[in-house]
Amino acid sequence: MTAIDGSPLAPAQVGVKRLPTDSLHPNPYNPRRLFDKEPFETLKASIAKVGILVPLTVYWEAARENYVILDGQRRWMCAKQLGLLEVPANQVGEPTLVQNIVTMFQIHKLREDWELMPTALTLGVLMGELKETRVKALATLTGLDQAVVVRCRKLLSYPKRYQDMMLDPDPAKRVKADFFIELYAVISDRNVRRLHWFQRNQFTQQMLGKYSAKGIRAVTDFRVVKQHINNAVKAGQVREIGRRLKQFAEAPKLGVEHLQIPLAGQRAEVRSLLMVIEKLRAHLEVLSVEKVYGEEQLWGELEKLMKLISSKIREADRRIR
């Protein structure tokens, strides 16, 4: 035991064994390889002062005959850096593959800045082992947010060669998971899939080409693509959007504006406006004037709205009946 461990500030350990620091190994399924420096240093300072207060959780790995950390890797790393010869540890039974992956997911909450593809692949292993594909069940099991599980499943739906693009060692060449997640909405669109020329992998390849040629400037452009498709479908312009989408896919530098069918866009705008008007009318019909008699701001806004509506009606050469 070192001087730090013997600090009078540290309570005595009861029912916990002490293991040589060097005899422990990090958990191979721990997704946390890199730790934020600041909280790590804070923890290290605390351990230097009072020792490790919360014992690590470890298991004995029979195949390799060594202890593996189930919980407490940061504490163990601090202990190593501080030169502590022993650490307190609770030993539990050796987990199965599934138990191990689930535990690691539960303990190490996913951070937003982590690359999602490695997590998706581990989730894929879990799905295979458990034959479980339901989003809610997987989210409950792993502690991952349902939205994250959905994103992972989208990534896993791509062929391996595209999955590998998200694992490229060069960050400048690595294709972000968001690219494939946003693209998913387009390639899984029912109307797009029905287009006679559409092939999912070829289209994906074309979109990657467009992304590097700046025909697609940001991954969020796929939302615009999807919106144009939706507008066209609602306006009965499926053939036209299919034709434009083919041209868009084949020409690397052609921008998303090419997909805007004026009539379709206009109809969508009209539909959206009608919905707002209907909502407002419903509110006004039940409005009790007595109750809001003194609400000056409301009356002011209604007057402005009335003037605006009148001017638009006049502009359209229509008479107010």
Next chain:
Amino acid sequence: MPQESPVNDARIASWIERFGGYRREVGQPEIEAWLRQFRDNRDVGARLLDATEFLTRNDLEVAFREVLGRLPGWSAKETERSGRWFFVSFSASAGESGDSMVHVFRVANQLTHRRFNANFVYKSDLPSLRPGGEDTVIFIDDLSGTGDQAIRAWEENLQELLPERPRVILVVAVAGWKAVERIQERTELELWAHQRLEREDDLFGPECQHFSSTEKEAVLALCRRASRAMPKGYGDCGWLLVFQHRCPNNSVAVLHSSSSRFTGLFPRD
């Protein structure tokens, strides 16, 4: 130090013969235009070309054959191999060097038969294949210059993809001394290279005796014209190395970089 010799047709023809297979046209007009940029130091430019190592696809095949041949535990016969062996492209982007290197590697080692298909896998296959302590995973690339990419890849995802800790090897045709030292120090990857570039291969280093310090300064000034950011090449490697499929960015900037003030002979794009 080599004697000055004239830049005549025969010398240009020898360069064309060596560099002619580069992915972009390297003919007499390109070479002459490149040398003109050296002005009074035309001879130094010519000697740079003489000293440049140009590795063809055939050279890479030889390299990959040699490296796999000396890897302990490997045999083309499955029954004579220890554990399972998986070969994976280190770089995944389509058309990138690592991607095409797997094909070169396969051809070089006569592993193109379909019975070897199961040995050549995607990186994203690894978690489900679960290679363990008895198995070997070999990542293939053409070059490791400083080791930056390998270290980053190891820290960011390779460990996570290989939780059962198989033996992990990075096979490259050429490795710089920095890569060898740093990868060994910071990862559990074994780096196996056919050729190792040493300190004397850094054109600007004191160990390089091929050019005088005055000549080095003249070259560096031109390199700065070609690339202000990385005149000596990525990681200040200062190499004179060109692959037929692409000039590495670790090579000196006059070889591959272009700006409004200088045009490289071996553009990377």
